[in-house]
Amino acid sequence: MAIQKKHGKGRLDKWYKLAKEKGYRARAAFKLIQLNKKYGFLEKSKVVLDLCAAPGSWCQVCAETMPKDSIIIGVDLAPIKPIPKVITFQSDITTEKCRATIRTHLKTWKADCVLHDGAPNVGTAWVQDSYNQAELALHSLKLATEFLIEGGTFVTKVFRSKDYNSLLWVLNQLFTKVEATKPPSSRNVSAEIFVVCRGYKAPKRIDPRLLDPRSVFEDLADPAPNNEAKVYNPEVKKRKREGYEEGDYTQYKEIAASEFIQTTDPLAILGQYNRLTFEQPKNGDVALAALDKLPETTQEIRHCCADLKVLGRKDFKLLLKWRLKVREIFGLPTKKTTKAPLVEEVAEVENMDEELKIQEELQRIKDKELAKKKKERRKENERKHKEIVRMQMNMTAPMDIGMEQEGPRGADAMFRLKSIDQTEALRRIAKGKMATITEVDAKKDRDSGIGSSGETDDESDEELDRLERELDNMYESYKERKAAADAKYRAKKARKEYGDDEWEGVSASEKEESDDDDEILEEESSDDSDAEERGDTSKPLLRDLDNTPQDGAGLSKRARGFFNQEIFRSIPGLLDVPEDTEGEDEAKNADEGAASNGEDSDNDVPTIEEQKKMRKEKAARKEKEKEDDFEIVKQDQDSDDDWEEKEKKKKTKDGKPNIDIITAEAMTLAHQLARGEKSKHDLIDEGYNKYAFKDRDGLPDWFLDDEAKHDKPHKPITKEAAAAIKEKLRAYNARPIKKVAEARARKKLKQAQKLEKLKKKADLLAGDEGMSEKEKATSIAKLMSAAARKKRKPPVKVIKATGVNRGISGRPRGVKGRYKMVDPRMKKEMRALKRIAKKRK
Numbered sequence: 001m002a003i004q005k006k007h008g009k010g011r012l013d014k015w016y017k018l019a020k021e022k023g024y025r026a027r028a029a030f031k032l033i034q035l036n037k038k039y040g041f042l043e044k045s046k047v048v049l050d051l052c053a054a055p056g057s058w059c060q061v062c063a064e065t066m067p068k069d070s071i072i073i074g075v076d077l078a079p080i081k082p083i084p085k086v087i088t089f090q091s092d093i094t095t096e097k098c099r100a101t102i103r104t105h106l107k108t109w110k111a112d113c114v115l116h117d118g119a120p121n122v123g124t125a126w127v128q129d130s131y132n133q134a135e136l137a138l139h140s141l142k143l144a145t146e147f148l149i150e151g152g153t154f155v156t157k158v159f160r161s162k163d164y165n166s167l168l169w170v171l172n173q174l175f176t177k178v179e180a181t182k183p184p185s186s187r188n189v190s191a192e193i194f195v196v197c198r199g200y201k202a203p204k205r206i207d208p209r210l211l212d213p214r215s216v217f218e219d220l221a222d223p224a225p226n227n228e229a230k231v232y233n234p235e236v237k238k239r240k241r242e243g244y245e246e247g248d249y250t251q252y253k254e255i256a257a258s259e260f261i262q263t264t265d266p267l268a269i270l271g272q273y274n275r276l277t278f279e280q281p282k283n284g285d286v287a288l289a290a291l292d293k294l295p296e297t298t299q300e301i302r303h304c305c306a307d308l309k310v311l312g313r314k315d316f317k318l319l320l321k322w323r324l325k326v327r328e329i330f331g332l333p334t335k336k337t338t339k340a341p342l343v344e345e346v347a348e349v350e351n352m353d354e355e356l357k358i359q360e361e362l363q364r365i366k367d368k369e370l371a372k373k374k375k376e377r378r379k380e381n382e383r384k385h386k387e388i389v390r391m392q393m394n395m396t397a398p399m400d401i402g403m404e405q406e407g408p409r410g411a412d413a414m415f416r417l418k419s420i421d422q423t424e425a426l427r428r429i430a431k432g433k434m435a436t437i438t439e440v441d442a443k444k445d446r447d448s449g450i451g452s453s454g455e456t457d458d459e460s461d462e463e464l465d466r467l468e469r470e471l472d473n474m475y476e477s478y479k480e481r482k483a484a485a486d487a488k489y490r491a492k493k494a495r496k497e498y499g500d501d502e503w504e505g506v507s508a509s510e511k512e513e514s515d516d517d518d519e520i521l522e523e524e525s526s527d528d529s530d531a532e533e534r535g536d537t538s539k540p541l542l543r544d545l546d547n548t549p550q551d552g553a554g555l556s557k558r559a560r561g562f563f564n565q566e567i568f569r570s571i572p573g574l575l576d577v578p579e580d581t582e583g584e585d586e587a588k589n590a591d592e593g594a595a596s597n598g599e600d601s602d603n604d605v606p607t608i609e610e611q612k613k614m615r616k617e618k619a620a621r622k623e624k625e626k627e628d629d630f631e632i633v634k635q636d637q638d639s640d641d642d643w644e645e646k647e648k649k650k651k652t653k654d655g656k657p658n659i660d661i662i663t664a665e666a667m668t669l670a671h672q673l674a675r676g677e678k679s680k681h682d683l684i685d686e687g688y689n690k691y692a693f694k695d696r697d698g699l700p701d702w703f704l705d706d707e708a709k710h711d712k713p714h715k716p717i718t719k720e721a722a723a724a725i726k727e728k729l730r731a732y733n734a735r736p737i738k739k740v741a742e743a744r745a746r747k748k749l750k751q752a753q754k755l756e757k758l759k760k761k762a763d764l765l766a767g768d769e770g771m772s773e774k775e776k777a778t779s780i781a782k783l784m785s786a787a788a789r790k791k792r793k794p795p796v797k798v799i800k801a802t803g804v805n806r807g808i809s810g811r812p813r814g815v816k817g818r819y820k821m822v823d824p825r826m827k828k829e830m831r832a833l834k835r836i837a838k839k840r841k
């Protein structure tokens with residue numbers, strides 16, 4: 001992962017730009033906005049105390065969000081430029097003077113909310129920084145306990161350090177709800193976190209120790225380090241997210257090798273140190289010298305001692321064995337020597353040795369296998385990473401990734417029957433229940449294989465999951481980068497998010513959804529028939545959110561909305577809602593067909609051809625019926641919120657429907673429907689295509705996106721439809737742009753206002769009894785001519801770019817109105833141009 005810079009351009013992120021745009025004094029404003037969005041404490045507050053408020057962006061947010069005439073008090077060590085409706089002053093929040101000043105401002109009022117975003121001077125050691133932050137937070141809490149109203153809210157910033165839990169404990173004693181959260185605008189690289197405490201308990205007496213940093217943050221004994229884990233899992237390195245332990249600030253440590261031999265806890269040394277040294281200390285170490293000369297201290301052992309942090313399990317074992325051997329030579333007690341006196345026990349030790357040997361051999365084989373697998377995985381990772389990078393550089397399309405996999409018959413193939421061979425699932429599939437193998441089944445199946453250990457499978461699963469997640473993340477960041485650079489892509493994405501993509505007939509995904517629903521319904525109807533008998537039809541999971549009845553004809557919501565337009569109402573057979581009778585009819589037809597066929601009577605399921613034929617016959621019958629009868633079109637019950645749909649349905653003045661067809665495909669379809677070349681049944685038939693039954697479950701986004709780009713139905717376009725759309729677009733483009741239209745409208749409005757004024761003045765003059773008719777006429781004429789006179793624009797001032805004005809950018813000092821800067825160069829060029837023009841004449 002790239003390390004985010006904490007300085008320079010790294011700091012100027014989108015929140016910084018947004019803050020500049022919105023006029024906030026710091027990007028921190030968005031932290032409060034986001035916290036308030038989540039918890040909504042500002043809207044209901046009348047008095048807010050902002051501790052450590054400079055430069056004042058939180059105060060700005062408070063002034064914007066809180067009710068009118070609220071009291072906002074901001075205090076900081078640094079001066080705060082005045083903010084309307086906010087009282088600010090300079091003080092240290094840890095002092096008594098600050099407390100007294102707040103009291104004078106608040107008088108008898110209590111604060112509904114106390115905010116604290118203080119940050120002491122950071123840049124010293126991490127431990128010190130985090131402690132100072134926690135201490136400052138505790139000071140702010142102390143002020144909060146004095147000024148906060150019962151039930152009030154306290155928001156504070158803290159660092160995730162070892163003091164964090166102590167602070168949280170204290171907060172929990174004083175508030176009913178304490179939640180820690182990190183708003184999205186807070187940088188990920190920052191250890192800061194915000195704690196929002198709601199419901200101040202306002203106890204009558206607070207134990208002073210609760211707010212005293214010395215007693216709250218007093219050191220607890222560190223738990224014993226797990227050196228065994230450090231030694232035997234050297235690859236898994238724990239990051240020091242909580243900073244370094246007290247007194248343990250250096251990262252590199254070494255110790256004499258003789259210490260390792262003599263210690264009773266060798267694992268502790270292997271876990272904590274970087275190197276075992278053979279260098280003699282100033283005053284000399286006999287044991288170390290002897291150790292250095294021993295033949296057991298081989299070159300390999302020396303290599304291992306040189307850097308303990310790079311050693312693996314095997315190397316550590318080698319060092320431990322070496323230690324035991326040397327201890328024996330030096331006559332130091334070992335397990336063997338302590339057990340030596342008993343003859344029977346010696347025999348036991350030998351036995352253990354043999355077992356140990358076998359175990360070691362097994363371990364060696366296992367290690368070898370693991371190393372091989374690891375190497376393969378690393379290679380695969382590197383290859384995938386390369387591909388992603390290539391894709392991000394637009395050197396390859398996302399679809400190329402994964403092409404080298406073994407395809408539909410490979411080990412990971414979706415339809416591989418081998419993997420379900422030994423499970424229940426195969427039997428269930430054979431029975432026709434279309435059961436799928438669950439993850440658990442599959443896992444069990446894999447783990448039960450002889451010789452394959454569960455641990456290895458789990459590991460590879462985890463690795464695969466990790467890889468997939470990594471791929472997904474990379475694709476997400478690729479999309480973000482593309483969106484940042486490409487406005488069209490952004491617009492497309494936004495359209496997709498709001499489900500406002502171009503209309504494409506019966507969309508595959510919607511179809512898929514409805515198919516899924518059907519599946520569930522089928523299953524439930526078989527299993528849950530009791531519920532149906534009870535009349536219990538409530539199935540909340542399957543409820544349509546917009547409460548519009550499903551037409552059951554397989555049309556998507558967008559398609560239904562399209563066909564709901566007035567123009568299609570007159571087309572018979574398009575909007576009729578298929579009722580349950582349709583199913584019954586079909587069943588009847590099927591029965592009839594079966595009866596007439598005679599030999600097929602056992603087989604209840606008609607073939608696809610038969611179904612199509614039946615559907616056509618039924619459509620013809622219905623058409624005939626409708627020709628005879630009046631057709632009753634069901635009115636949609638629009639909800640009030642559905643104003644967009646209502647607007648669409650509104651007719652224009654001349655009674656024509658207000659339809660907006662924007663694609664050539666939709667126009668072609670509209671033409672075909674209007675001419676009767678296509679019927680509803682044709683549309684339903686077309687809906688059953690290869691795109692409608694695609695299984696997209698579990699497929700990665702990059703793959704689905706790429707599929708969606710290329711693998712979609714091609715709808716026909718006619719020449720006339722294309723021409724009609726072209727004409728429509730031309731008309732759209734001929735309209736003036738919004739700005740021009742607005743400017744024109746403004747001009748018109750001004751003129752109308754002027755005219756209105758003139759009229760009033762003329763009326764007054766006309767009604768003036770002290771004036772003769774002639775005088776009235778002349779003064780009205782004067783008024784009119786004055787109004788008609790155009791205001792003369794003041795002339796443009798010419799300023800010489802010499803003297804104090806030489807090389808300045810922007811308006812020269814003391815110049816008002818329009819101006820033009822000229823310099824000798826410009827003068828000369830103008831003259832030259834004039835000369836040339838004269839010569840040409």
Ligand SMILES: C[S@@+](CC[C@H](N)C(=O)[O-])C[C@H]1O[C@@H](n2cnc3c(N)ncnc32)[C@H](O)[C@@H]1O
Binds near residue numbers: 092121
């Ligand atoms: C991150 S800034 C606050 C930003 C502020 N919330 C805003 O929205 O503009 C942290 C502030 O804490 C202030 N500060 C640190 N220690 C303080 C103390 N003991 N008393 C008052 N202010 C302090 C610093 O002066 C600094 O301005």
